[in-house]
Amino acid sequence: MKGTIILSHGLESGPQATKVAALAAVANQLGWAELRPDFRDIDARREVRDIDARVARLLDALPASGRVVLAGSSMGAFISGLASLERGCAGLFLLAAPMAIPGYRRAFAAARVPLGFVHGWRDEVCPVDAVIRCAREHQAILHLVDDEHRLAAHVGECAQWFAQFLQRLG
DSSP states (O other): OOOEEEEEOOTTOOTTOHHHHHHHHHHHHTTOEEEOOOOHHHHTTOOGGGHHHHHHHHHHHSOSSSOEEEEEETHHHHHHHHHHHHSOOSEEEEESOOSBOTTOSOBOOOOSSOEEEEEETTOSSSOHHHHHHHHHHHTOEEEEESOOTTOGGGHHHHHHHHHHHHHHHO
16 A cells, blocks of 8 residues: 545535545555545534544544545545644645635645645635635645536546546655
8 A cells, every 4th residue: 555545525525425435436546545534423513613623533533654645625625734734644635625714713724745726716615716825825736627616527537636646646
């Protein structure tokens, strides 16, 4: 195995969600182990302060050793960035990432590691301009597509770009 990829689902989703499952298939094909923590019990409370509980669960899922890549969609992307500051990782691949969560005390932040974003021009939840600014600041890979927040029309492309991202990591 090349390492472990932790795939974090979005707020109104789950570990078997379409995008997370597509990324998991890519991980397996390329020789990575994958883990998909389940945050649905935390999300059901709909409390912004529970973001910290989500980050803690993600950190608890990390293997004790070996290379780790964090990937996630929406809220899963947000917490992946925060978790990367707590534990080193080899890279971050984030779909429809919010740069801030109303009512939460912290804005998006991420370790200085290889970083890739996929975002929809018409994302009605997470404004694209904030992601463009963040990608520029991090000199990240940024794929912008004609889609909405769920990126439903671009799941295949997300998987292809994830494969390319992992191949660049070696």
